[in-house]
Amino acid sequence: MLWFSLSEKQHFCKLYHFGPVVLGRGSCGVVLSGQRLSDGLPVAIKRLSRELVWQWAELDGALSPVPMEIALLKRLSGVEGLKGVIKMLDWYEVEGWGFLLVMEQPPHCQDLFDIVTQRGALPERLALRFFRQVVEALQVVHLHGVVHRDIKDENIVVNTRTLEVKIVDFGSAALLKDGAYDEFGGAELS
Incomplete structure (x- = not known):
C-alpha cells in the first residue's frame, strides 16, 4: 500500500x-x-x-x-x-x-534466544547450520543496499520443524554505505 x-x-x-x-x-x-x-x-x-x-x-x-x-x-x-x-x-x-x-508469520517458529534458553547450548553442527543461513541471507540483504545493524538471537526466528531461519526486526536497519555508521538517522529512498 x-x-x-x-x-x-x-x-x-x-x-x-x-x-x-x-x-x-x-x-x-x-x-x-x-x-x-x-x-x-x-x-x-x-x-x-x-x-x-x-x-x-x-x-x-x-x-x-x-x-x-x-x-x-x-x-x-x-x-x-x-x-x-x-x-x-x-x-x-x-x-x-x-x-x-x-x-x-512462518509456521512453527521460535526465536533463537528462546531456543537456547530452553534447550541450552546448541550442538556445533546445528549452530553452524543456523550461522550459514544467516550469513547467506545477509549477503543478499547487503547486495540490495540494506544493512540490518541488530543481528542477535532475538532477531533470528527458527522453524523448529525445518530448521530454516529468518532474520526479523529491521527497526535499526539502514541503507548500506561505505564508511562507518557513526549515527542513527534516516535517509531518503525512492
Missing part, C-alpha cells in the same frame, strides 16, 4: 484481524499474531508508535515520510528468492495506532 486515507483503520480491519498472542516487543513497538481475513493466513502485525520512530524515509507514492523499516522491508520484500528474511506483506498508517506492518 503506497498511500493513506482517513479510512485506513476501517480498511485494515476489513482485511486483517489482530490475534491474542504477543510475538515480540521492541523499543519502537510490539508484534502481535494476526490473521488475513480473505484466506485465514496467519500473519504477524508489528505496531510502531509514530513518536518512537527515529529513522524516516521518503517512499514513492506515500503522502509523507514513512519509518525507514517500512522502506527497507519494501525493498527486500521484492527480492526474488530471498528466503532468510521476513517478508512484509502490507503496511498502513492508522490514526491513533501509528504504523502497522503486516508480515508473514
Whole structure:
C-alpha cells in the first residue's frame, strides 16, 4: 500500500484481524499474531508508535515520510528468492495506532534466544547450520543496499520443524554505505 486515507483503520480491519498472542516487543513497538481475513493466513502485525520512530524515509507514492523499516522491508520484500528474511506483506498508517506492518508469520517458529534458553547450548553442527543461513541471507540483504545493524538471537526466528531461519526486526536497519555508521538517522529512498 503506497498511500493513506482517513479510512485506513476501517480498511485494515476489513482485511486483517489482530490475534491474542504477543510475538515480540521492541523499543519502537510490539508484534502481535494476526490473521488475513480473505484466506485465514496467519500473519504477524508489528505496531510502531509514530513518536518512537527515529529513522524516516521518503517512499514513492506515500503522502509523507514513512519509518525507514517500512522502506527497507519494501525493498527486500521484492527480492526474488530471498528466503532468510521476513517478508512484509502490507503496511498502513492508522490514526491513533501509528504504523502497522503486516508480515508473514512462518509456521512453527521460535526465536533463537528462546531456543537456547530452553534447550541450552546448541550442538556445533546445528549452530553452524543456523550461522550459514544467516550469513547467506545477509549477503543478499547487503547486495540490495540494506544493512540490518541488530543481528542477535532475538532477531533470528527458527522453524523448529525445518530448521530454516529468518532474520526479523529491521527497526535499526539502514541503507548500506561505505564508511562507518557513526549515527542513527534516516535517509531518503525512492
